[in-house]
Amino acid sequence: MTVEEMQRLVREGVPLAGAWGVEVLSFAQGEAVLRLPHHEDLLRPGGTVSGPALMGLADVAMWVALLSLTGGRDESLTASLSITFLRAPAPRAVIAEARVIKKGRTLSYGEVTLRAEGEDAPCAHVTTSWATNAKRA
Amino acid sequence: MTVEEMQRLVREGVPLAGAWGVEVLSFAQGEAVLRLPHHEDLLRPGGTVSGPALMGLADVAMWVALLSLTGGRDESLTASLSITFLRAPAPRAVIAEARVIKKGRTLSYGEVTLRAEGEDAPCAHVTTSWATNAKRA
């Protein structure tokens, strides 16, 4: 599966990701790097990227990391997601690095680190659980 | 402050809330009820309302609950948000009920219950911390 195919899968599967122009930069072995381009309408008061945009980006980044382990078969749903905002991101593109910590039979778990493009310090950190091979309980 | 004024504040302050047509139904004393109308582009595979849309709705619902305590003065930022998905919401409007549990000098905390319109059982539950009167640390 190519990066282009994965990006198409994500944009078709999650229309918000399509509307925001989310890019898949790379993925392999339970890891994925995605990019959210800068959009004026994703800002919040103060000129920083809004929380919902960062949460949405993190959610699809973990989805790609999980898809990288199943050859693109979509067999999971977000069960929970926790985000902590660490510093206001500059009003520019945001990079998300997702990593699967546990791929389980029924539950998987991972973390996503978000950074304003070009910065070392993360602007937010996410942990998230996914129900695998199953309808939501 | 009227419901119409609060709704205008929310839609101008958070462009995503404006784009989604989020409605403020009521607010008072640290509580708020908001409504996310049904949109095809907020769905995810399987036809249910996407996680990012629910997270965004919960985030602005808590913002309104906090604004209800300060007469609409915007002095807080989301510090963290945790959502647990409890059942797939039907593809229709979503109602968010937010409640401030603690209004602190530097940190506030509350919960948001999300339901598909007309249903009793919640589709998701959110807890969230807000930094008050302060830039993000």
Added chain:
Amino acid sequence: MTVEEMQRLVREGVPLAGAWGVEVLSFAQGEAVLRLPHHEDLLRPGGTVSGPALMGLADVAMWVALLSLTGGRDESLTASLSITFLRAPAPRAVIAEARVIKKGRTLSYGEVTLRAEGEDAPCAHVTTSWATNAKRA
């Protein structure tokens, strides 16, 4: 099942709860109220009840709330637990009120509010997911 039987089940099942003398005050229909007596060795610097003691109390309180739905059959394991500390509890007994929000086939979810005995304002709030009828994934 009586309150005494439930308390015995909890103290035998979780030796820490036994060592701390955790008391079951009441339980019914997915709700439970427990009490952690005051112990000098559960304090932390500053003289307040330590976080681990509050987390442990919350964990067994949700266990009792779940057991109230199954007549005491133990068929769940904590899958995740999130605690937010709202104010330093006075150095006295702590009351935990647990409530099941969702009892699912494979995952259950609830919240626990913790208060120093005799106080209205909560000192901590907990949400927690439990894997039901299953080994940890």
Added chain:
Amino acid sequence: MTVEEMQRLVREGVPLAGAWGVEVLSFAQGEAVLRLPHHEDLLRPGGTVSGPALMGLADVAMWVALLSLTGGRDESLTASLSITFLRAPAPRAVIAEARVIKKGRTLSYGEVTLRAEGEDAPCAHVTTSWATNAKRA
């Protein structure tokens, strides 16, 4: 500050850590490794290490990681802690690796990975926020 001095500080500051015999193995630059020896009374039904014991261990591990940045001055309190259980730990000692992700003026944030001694796969993952230089809000 030596490992022995840090361990003494932790055991005196958190009596539970003392009672459990928690060991400080190393610490430096916002990171710390701690060890919880095996105790029969820290088990839960099924013979695995209980959740409260893992939460308590993670909490003191992050405390040591933060103390490593301030030369042992205690100026923080846990604001929130979230643990996800990934697999049942074998009934043996548990190793906690803590890492500060953000050291802020008023809030710090980090993660802790827990493993049964000798195993690669983590048994639990923790994220936690600490209020710095401040009373709880």
